[in-house]
Amino acid sequence: xxxxxxxxxxxxxxxxxxxxxxxxxxxxxxxxxxxxxxxxxxxxxxxxxxxxxxxxxxxxxxxxxxxxxxxxxxxxxxxxxxxxxxxxxxxxxxxxxxxxxxxxxxxxxxxxxxxxxxxxxxxxxxxxxxxxxxxxxxxxxxxxxxxxxxxxxxxxxxxxxxxxxxxxxxxxxxxxxxxxxxxxxxxxxxxxxxxxxxxxxxxxxxxxxxxxxxxxxxxxxxxxxxxxxxxxxxxxxxxxxxxxxxxxxxxxxxxxxxxxxxxxxxxxxxxxxxxxxxxxxxxxxxxxxxxxxxxxxxxxxxxxxxxxxxxxxxxxxxxxxxxxxxxxxxxxxxxxxxxxxxxxxxxxxxxxxxxxxxxxxxxxxxxxxxxxxxxxxxxxxxxxxxxxxxxxxxxxxxxxxxxxxxxxxxxxxxxxxxxxxxxxxxxxxxxxxxxxxxxxxxxxxxxxxxxxxxxxxxxxxxxxxxxxxxxxxxxxxxxxxxxxxxxxxxxxxxxxxxxxxxxxxxxxxxxxxxxxxxxxxxxxxxxxxxxxxxxxxxxxxx
Amino acid sequence: xxxxxxxxxxxxxxxxxxxxxxxxxxxxxxxxxxxxxxxxxxxxxxxxxxxxxxxxxxxxxxxxxxxxxxxxxxxxxxxxxxxxxxxxxxxxxxxxxxxxxxxxxxxxxxxxxxxxxxxxxxxxxxxxxxxxxxxxxxxxxxxxxxxxxxxxxxxxxxxxxxxxxxxxxxxxxxxxxxxxxxxxxxxxxxxxxxxxxxxxxxxxxxxxxxxxxxxxxxxxxxxxxxxxxxxxxxxxxxxxxxxxxxxxxxxxxxxxxxxxxxxxxxxxxxxxxxxxxxxxxxxx
Numbered sequence: 166x167x168x169x170x171x172x173x174x175x176x177x178x179x180x181x182x183x184x185x186x187x188x189x190x191x192x193x194x195x196x197x198x199x200x201x202x203x204x205x206x207x208x209x210x211x212x213x214x215x216x217x218x219x220x221x222x223x224x225x226x227x228x229x230x231x232x233x234x235x236x237x238x239x240x241x242x243x244x245x246x247x248x249x250x251x252x253x254x255x256x257x258x259x260x261x262x263x264x265x266x267x268x269x270x271x272x273x274x275x276x277x278x279x280x281x282x283x284x285x286x287x288x289x290x291x292x293x294x295x296x297x298x299x300x301x302x303x304x305x306x307x308x309x310x311x312x313x314x315x316x317x318x319x320x321x322x323x324x325x326x327x328x329x330x331x332x333x334x335x336x337x338x339x340x341x342x343x344x345x346x347x348x349x350x351x352x353x354x355x356x357x358x359x360x361x362x363x364x365x366x367x368x369x370x371x372x373x374x375x376x377x378x379x380x381x382x383x384x385x386x387x388x389x390x391x392x393x394x395x396x397x398x399x400x401x402x403x404x405x406x407x408x409x410x411x412x413x414x415x416x417x418x419x420x421x422x423x424x425x426x427x428x429x430x431x432x433x434x435x436x437x438x439x440x441x442x443x444x445x446x447x448x449x450x451x452x453x454x455x456x457x458x459x460x461x462x463x464x465x466x467x468x469x470x471x472x473x474x475x476x477x478x479x480x481x482x483x484x485x486x487x488x489x490x491x492x493x494x495x496x497x498x499x500x501x502x503x504x505x506x507x508x509x510x511x512x513x514x515x516x517x518x519x520x521x522x523x524x525x526x527x528x529x530x531x532x533x534x535x536x537x538x539x540x541x542x543x544x545x546x547x548x549x550x551x552x553x554x555x556x557x558x559x560x561x562x563x564x565x566x567x568x569x570x571x572x573x574x575x576x577x578x579x580x581x582x583x584x585x586x587x588x589x590x591x592x593x594x595x596x597x598x599x600x601x602x603x604x605x606x607x608x609x610x611x612x613x614x615x616x617x618x619x620x621x622x623x624x625x626x627x628x629x630x631x632x633x634x635x636x637x638x639x640x641x642x643x644x645x646x647x648x649x650x651x652x653x654x655x656x657x658x659x660x661x662x663x664x665x666x667x668x669x670x671x672x673x674x675x676x677x678x679x680x681x682x683x684x685x686x687x688x689x690x691x692x693x694x695x696x697x698x699x700x701x702x703x704x705x706x707x
Numbered sequence: 708x709x710x711x712x713x714x715x716x717x718x719x720x721x722x723x724x725x726x727x728x729x730x731x732x733x734x735x736x737x738x739x740x741x742x743x744x745x746x747x748x749x750x751x752x753x754x755x756x757x758x759x760x761x762x763x764x765x766x767x768x769x770x771x772x773x774x775x776x777x778x779x780x781x782x783x784x785x786x787x788x789x790x791x792x793x794x795x796x797x798x799x800x801x802x803x804x805x806x807x808x809x810x811x812x813x814x815x816x817x818x819x820x821x822x823x824x825x826x827x828x829x830x831x832x833x834x835x836x837x838x839x840x841x842x843x844x845x846x847x848x849x850x851x852x853x854x855x856x857x858x859x860x861x862x863x864x865x866x867x868x869x870x871x872x873x874x875x876x877x878x879x880x881x882x883x884x885x886x887x888x889x890x891x892x893x894x895x896x897x898x899x900x901x902x903x904x905x906x907x908x909x910x911x912x913x914x915x916x917x918x919x920x921x922x923x924x925x926x927x928x929x930x931x932x933x934x935x936x937x938x939x940x941x942x943x944x945x946x947x948x949x950x951x952x953x954x955x956x957x958x959x960x961x962x963x964x965x966x967x968x969x970x971x972x973x974x975x976x977x978x979x980x981x982x983x984x985x986x987x988x989x990x991x
Contacts, residue, residue, distance in 0.1 A: 193989035315986075358991025360984055370984060376974040379788055398983045405787050410813040414780040417773060421784025424771055425751070425792070426970035429784070447774050537991065541977045550971065556748060557769045561756075569719050570764060 168221035169348050170229035171298075174246045175238025178210040180291035184236070185216030186532070187295045187316060191304055192220045193361045193534050194312075197348075200225035200618070201532040202693055207386075207470045213241045220348065225533070226498065226618030230695045234301070234347060235269070236294055237262065255347060257297050257339070259290075272297065272342050274335060283331040284324075292328045296335025301347040306336060358537035364502050364528040364615075367535070368458050369394035371506035372430050373402050374540075377456070379422035379429040381407040381415040383437060386470045387526035388460035391432040412437040416444030416455070423453045424559055426552065428510055432458040435477045436467070438484070438521075445519045446485030449584065451559040454513035454550070457521040458506065460529040461614075461664075463691045472691030473526035475614055475664030478673070481521050482642055490584045492516055492591065493642040495523040497617030499533040505640070507544055514548040515594075516587040525664065527693035528615035546594050588644050595641050597648025600655065602635030603628045608703065609656040611637045611682060613670045615693070616662050622696035627703065634703075639670060650678040660706060661685040662699065708744050711737045716767040726915070728879035728905035729759050729826060735882045736795065736824070737766075739889035743793075751794045753782045755802030757833045759826035759905070762797040776807030779814055779823060786821045788970060793893060794821035801831050804840040804860045815869035818897045818961070822889065826879070826905040827862065828914055836910040862902040863943040863955055867936060872958040873899035874939065876951065879906065880920050888954060897961045904952065926953030933957045 171188060175181040182203055189199045200219040206212035217228040235246045237258040243265045247256050256269040259276045274297050280289040292313060299309045310329045317325045362370075369391045372380065382392040392408060399406045405422070409415050412433055419429035433441060438459045448455045459481055463474035481493050492512050496502040502524060509520040558568025563580060565571045600609065602624045610620040617638045624634040637656070639646055653659070653674075661671045661682040666689050668682075675681045684706045688694065714737045723729050740750060750768035754760035756775035763770030769792070773781045778798050786794045803811055803825040814823065829842040838848035838855045841862065845854035866874040873895040877885035885903065892899030904923070906914040913919060924947055931953065932938050939956035942948060 190989060196990060356991060359989050360987045361989045362984065362987050366984070366987065370980055373983065374975055374977065374980050376971055378971055379784065381784070401983060407787075409780070410809055413777060414783075414810055414813070417777040417780035418784035418787075420773070421753075421771070421781035422788035423784075424781070425785040425788035427784075427788040428971045429788075443774055444777070447777075451771075451773075534989065537981070540981065547974070556767065557771075558763075560764070560770070560772045561774060562772065568770075 167223065168219065168225070169233040170231060171218040171220065171234045171236070172232040172246045172249070173216045173236045173238065174242025175214060177206060177208050177212045177214050179238050180288065181214045181216050181238060183316070184291040184294055185218060187312065188298050189218050189532055190361055191299060191308070191312060192218070192302070193359065194308065195302065195304065197221065198223060198225045198534045199361060199532060200228050202228040202527060203530060204692065205471045213239065213245070215246060226622050227693065227696060230697055236298070237265070238290065238294070255301070255343070257294065272339055274338050276335065279334050279338070280331055283334050284327040289328050289331045292332045293335035296332030297339035299332070300336040300339035301343050303346045306333065309333070309336065360535045360537070360540070361532050362499065362535050363390065363530055363532050364499055364524055365390040365460070365530065366394050367499050367503045368432070368506045368522070368524065368529070369398070370540070371503045372456070372510075373398065373404065375428065375507045375510035377404060377428045377430050377510065379405045379419060379427040380431070381409050381418045382432050383409060383412050383415055385434040385437045387462055387529050388432045388434045388437070388458065390530075391458060412440040413444065416441040416457070417447070419455050420444060420448050420451065420453050423448070423455050424451065424557065426550075428454070430456040430458065432460070434460050434462050435464050435480060438477065438481065442484040443486075445491055445521070446487065446489045447561055448519040449485065449489045449491055450561050452517040452584070453559060454517055455519050456506070456509045456513050457519060458524065459521055460524045460526060462526050463689060469691040471526070473664065473693050474689060474691060475525060475616065475669070476689070477523060478613070478642065478665070478669040481523055482673070488581065488585070490516065490518055490588045491643060492518070492520040492588065493523065494520070494640055495614040495642070496528070497615060497638050497640065499528065499535055500539040501640070502528065503539060504542065504544070508546065511544060511546055511548045512591055514550050515591055518584070518587070523614060525615045592644035592647060595644065595646055598637060598639055598646045598652055599648060600635045600637055600652050603633040606633040606635040607657050608632060608634040608707070609637055609659045610634060610662055610699075610703075611639070611659050611670070611674070612662045613639045616664060619694035619696050619699055620662055623699035623703065626696055626700050632707070639674070642673060645673070645677045649674065650680075653678055653680050659684070660703060662694065663687055664694070665689060709741050709746060711741045713747055714740055714750070714767050716765050719764045721765055722761065723758060724908050726908040727758065728828065728907065729762065731879035731882050731885065732759070732797065732824065732826060732903055732905060733762055733765065735877070735885035735889055736762075736797075738882070738886040739893060742886070742890050743893045745793050745893070749792050751782070751785050751792050753778050753785070753794060753796040755796070755798035755807070757799035757801055757831070759797050759799045760802065776802050776805070777810070778802055779807060779810040782821050782823070783814065783817065783819045786819050790820070796821065796823045798823065798825050800825060800827045800829065800839040800841050804862060808840070808860075811865070812869045814898055815866060815871045815900070818872055820897055822892045822899045822901070824889070824901045824903055825862065827902050828905045828907040828911050829859070830907050830911040832907050832910050861943065861949070863948070864940065866900050867940050867943060867956055871900050871956065872897040872961045873954075874956040875900070875954045876902045876904065878904045878920070878923050878952045881923070881952070884925070884952065891954060891957070895957065895961070897958070922947070922950050924951045926951055926955065934959055
């Protein structure tokens, strides 16, 4: 077996995410490729949350809806996630939370009692469970202890010690019940330098790499951790990082900083971007480079703050009054996010205007194993700002080439065109779209953003079943990515997959190529696509 | 020393009404810049939207006109990114006290070094005569034909209770006095706020009345201690508080944390960034 899926269920505030991150970290340290997905209610306490971890030997692009192991921290998990355990899968549960009615191999661990008894608090149950998991993959006990030490580094030594002991008790209890290893792993003395990173930490790191010197944001789920990472790093990076009063301030401050010579970025989610749109137009009018990262969650209005979606492509494309020359792009993977956020800074300099990078909650918060090679790559395209020695004029009214206001019909027309010429020019620098996967496929999955992961894995599953399938992932929306039309001509049966209800990319493809994709899988449940879920829906279409 | 003419831009035709108070502000600003001896290329003049916001057109410095209500955050961004430049903002009372009032309160807290001038005449002139947030109770405008039923904002009190470290009011009809205030504001190590009574000859004529000018009360060393916050509040809240001009409050020994220069200095190397994510390293 080269891929396993782990699900953890529990109440908000019980440490579901902490346990999930600990397990993901442990498996990554043992040389596995990781993909994680947290499904949390928009509440600090008292709702049923889940955390999924996909563990495999080759790059993991998405998580699964079926589990090889479920860890039930609450009774509700027994009724829900435990029912999606595959044949021969395992369930770790506490007999105190209920009796499971599933056919999985049961690992009964009185983790509430152990936590209370050994650590003096039931809160330590996630550490007991971490110990149980470590036993199931036969992880060295020293590794377990050192990881807990690191995880709880802000707590007093005696508290850490009690947590380590609680984990070790969990390890012993699970070892008595499970004899074969749940997954074949060995701690790799690997020379390959790998990192376990969320999409937001990658976007933040990309900004540092790109030489961004000014960042402003107002916290908004699921984009907030970009602000948090950059703030935490600012002592070392010397980046000027600001949590400001609102998104209007964030983007206008960034435009001001860029005018004064900084490379500037802002990050937000859809609601914050809606407030920023006038500022996006300002950056375009003033010909001032800025980068915006927009991490999508379902809307409209407050919508589903902690869930994922792809409903903002049209909002971002059409941001601002008038014809706004604004570049819009979206990465499909964590590696691509690192490259494309860096690229965005270069494109912003080249078009002297705004560039927005669209991401989704599932990519922004989902963790992946990233190799150092992915972080070491050079960009194909760079652009430095041409600073003039003269006085700088930036006027939001229409203006002539010197920056002086004008309403001359010819000049205002020429100025509008000249700003759009830069967008047209940058189109030539973009990598063309290309079909990925089976040659001469019977089915092509057309998608954008992080839907790529599940689509790519679905295409492999279908191809293995004899339905040759490939993927067309569109990454650039303005200017529209070259090569889409040419690749479309090769598609026998395209199926559009998007996390919105109105086929926002589908409409854009029709507008730009004349092709209309008839079959569509559109999902606004707020949950990320999974490969198995897609295979099922694709088969219904076929 | 620079001269007033060094800041003058004659290439663009002025569009203010003859007699507009904005001319007085323009003259006072250029006089203060000259006396402060700041080279034009080290000045960033920022405008809001409205008549007053056109000032950067006619100023031979770096100039920036942004969005309505958002001149202040843009100016703060400039001042942070280029702390060697003197940023001066000319906003209107709609910019500062209406659509952009949220930024103002936080600017007092942030205390970033720049000069924020607000042309205050109680009226929206560029949109032809609606009341502004400083219009008197019951004032009539084209959008409030029966009189506005809300009392005006008191900008000086707002500034003082929000933590302003330099809070002043000037009168566009008294250029030497206003220039003196602006000069002091430029020297202040922090956020300098100047509310400026600015007569509008087209839409708020009673401010242009000689009797109005006669009613202006000057705060001087002899009648006010600008180092005393409570005294400043008493002056602002007392009788004819809205006719008083001068420096209400200036916090001496203002300990402002000076930010580094943040102008782009090139991309970083990958070795540079890997240290940041050391806690995320899992193998190797």
